[in-house]
Amino acid sequence: MSDRRWTLNETEVAAKVIDGEAIILNLSTGLYYSLDGIGAKVWEMLVANRSLEQIVDTLAQAYTESAQRIEADVEQLVSDLEGEHLIVTANGAAPMTEASPAPEGEAAGYVSPALVKHTDMADLLALDPPMPGLMDGPWTDSGQV
Amino acid sequence: MVGGEEAHAAMEAAFEEALSHDSSVPESSYRFAGRVASVRIAGQRLAADIDLPFAHLHLSTDGSRNPHLQVDLWDQALTGVPCPLPSPTHDPEAPGTIEPSPDGRFVLYRRAGTQFSFDRARRHLVGWVGDSDHLTQFERGRPFMGPLHLWHQDRDVHAVHAGLVSSEGRGVLFGGAGGAGKTTSALMCLEAGFTYLSDDYVGLETRDDGHSIGHSVFCSTHVAPKHLVNFPFLVPHARPGRLSIEDKSLVFLSEVVPERLGQKTDLVVIVLPRVAHQEATTFRRATRAEALFRLAPSSVFLQRASLKGKRALDKLEHLVRHTPAYCLDLGNDPKVIPDRVGEILEQVAA
Numbered sequence: 001m002s003d004r005r006w007t008l009n010e011t012e013v014a015a016k017v018i019d020g021e022a023i024i025l026n027l028s029t030g031l032y033y034s035l036d037g038i039g040a041k042v043w044e045m046l047v048a049n050r051s052l053e054q055i056v057d058t059l060a061q062a063y064t065e066s067a068q069r070i071e072a073d074v075e076q077l078v079s080d081l082e083g084e085h086l087i088v089t090a091n092g093a094a095p096m097t098e099a100s101p102a103p104e105g106e107a108a109g110y111v112s113p114a115l116v117k118h119t120d121m122a123d124l125l126a127l128d129p130p131m132p133g134l135m136d137g138p139w140t141d142s143g144q145v
Numbered sequence: 146m147v148g149g150e151e152a153h154a155a156m157e158a159a160f161e162e163a164l165s166h167d168s169s170v171p172e173s174s175y176r177f178a179g180r181v182a183s184v185r186i187a188g189q190r191l192a193a194d195i196d197l198p199f200a201h202l203h204l205s206t207d208g209s210r211n212p213h214l215q216v217d218l219w220d221q222a223l224t225g226v227p228c229p230l231p232s233p234t235h236d237p238e239a240p241g242t243i244e245p246s247p248d249g250r251f252v253l254y255r256r257a258g259t260q261f262s263f264d265r266a267r268r269h270l271v272g273w274v275g276d277s278d279h280l281t282q283f284e285r286g287r288p289f290m291g292p293l294h295l296w297h298q299d300r301d302v303h304a305v306h307a308g309l310v311s312s313e314g315r316g317v318l319f320g321g322a323g324g325a326g327k328t329t330s331a332l333m334c335l336e337a338g339f340t341y342l343s344d345d346y347v348g349l350e351t352r353d354d355g356h357s358i359g360h361s362v363f364c365s366t367h368v369a370p371k372h373l374v375n376f377p378f379l380v381p382h383a384r385p386g387r388l389s390i391e392d393k394s395l396v397f398l399s400e401v402v403p404e405r406l407g408q409k410t411d412l413v414v415i416v417l418p419r420v421a422h423q424e425a426t427t428f429r430r431a432t433r434a435e436a437l438f439r440l441a442p443s444s445v446f447l448q449r450a451s452l453k454g455k456r457a458l459d460k461l462e463h464l465v466r467h468t469p470a471y472c473l474d475l476g477n478d479p480k481v482i483p484d485r486v487g488e489i490l491e492q493v494a495a
Binding site for chain 2 (some may be wrong): 014015021027137140
């Protein structure tokens with residue numbers, strides 16, 4: 001199984017996971033995405049630089065589903081996320097944090113992850129495009145970006 | 146043309162020349178997000194227009210000494226001083242351009258009839274208006290919104306696409322994308338006696354102790370004709386649009402209910418209205434994920450700069466983690482909205 005790792009496309013994407021649901025916003029295109037359940041768990045592991053093997057192993061320990069199906073599902077999700085430019089290949093990055101513990105008590109609940117794409121904001125950005133060149137500087141009060 | 150020191154200096158010089166053509170330039174002070182802004186405008190009609198959407202933030206004291214924001218504007222039609230920078234377009238319906246300097250310090254906002262240069266380091270905004278009689282409805286209702294949002298962001302106060310009302314100092318934030326019912330909810334609550342702060346954009350400030358504060362920016366509202374019938378108290382003050390893209394009427398609430406406009410409030414609850422095809426207006430507790438999902442996209446994309454967008458998402462996450470949220474499914478009778486909002490406030494207090 002591949003040892004390839006991924007990371008968030010930091011230059012274009014902002015994302016949060018809250019209460020097991022992920023919201024992912026592409027700041028360049030105005031498109032945004034959601035993942036819930038297993039999809040959100042995979043997202044958290046992907047942006048923490050977990051390898052495909054680690055992600056599949058983690059899910060296979062938690063669910064009764066076959067590792068082959070889990071691997072196929074995760075590969076499909078990775079392909080979708082890469083296709084939307086939400087994650088990029090991590091160049092030699094080590095995992096950012098310790099491996100996530102296997103989800104507990106969900107053995108019967110495996111559902112294939114699916115990336116949901118929302119396009120209703122894209123027109124807004126088409127009229128009013130983002131400013132990638134706008135940098136922060138010492139003139140901000142908080143010094144935070 | 147790119148924003149920069151040279152362009153800003155040219156705009157400043159033109160403003161000084163305009164001052165020499167108008168001996169009665171008023172200097173007004175406002176409070177934006179708790180900070181004092183000083184505004185000088187060469188051109189009396191323009192000065193009167195600019196005051197309307199900010200009237201509720203007007204300070205009676207002189208804030209011209211060391212303000213947190215200095216705004217200098219001139220009206221060419223009244224002073225005869227042209228803009229020193231070329232116009233990107235002459236089409237009033239065309240979108241404008243925003244051009245930052247390479248280091249991000251200066252940002253130039255240009256569209257047909259208006260140009261603004263913002264020096265973020267000096268907190269100085271200087272702007273040209275070709276003719277105040279030909280400002281678009283949007284520019285009248287939300288003057289220099291782009292640089293004003295950027296100034297707020299630099300103060301760590303982020304623009305959120307939301308409405309805001311308060312009752313006895315307890316703020317209710319109405320979140321959701323366009324068409325969700327933010328304006329209807331905020332105006333219905335205003336009519337029912339709530340204090341109004343916004344129905345579209347709110348300055349969000351979060352504190353380390355978990356509290357969040359909502360700041361009013363504009364007291365203007367844009368209401369579609371089909372919704373205006375729900376607000377007869379606004380009708381005498383409604384100003385219809387003139388351009389083909391201006392399909393709503395503009396109302397300055399400072400002309401209608403100046404005594405019921407607020408500047409800031411503690412946020413105690415998030416309400417997420419949604420037009421529901423049902424008879425009754427109902428509410429239920431929303432999850433934090435629902436709240437973030439309904440608030441974040443239009444607010445984060447509003448920030449324009451990706452670094453600011455990420456920071457805004459952090460702020461919204463903080464807000465939804467510390468503030469209860471409710472879904473409000475709007476039924477056929479909008480007049481019951483204030484009752485439901487009152488019931489939500491009672492639940493939050495319990």
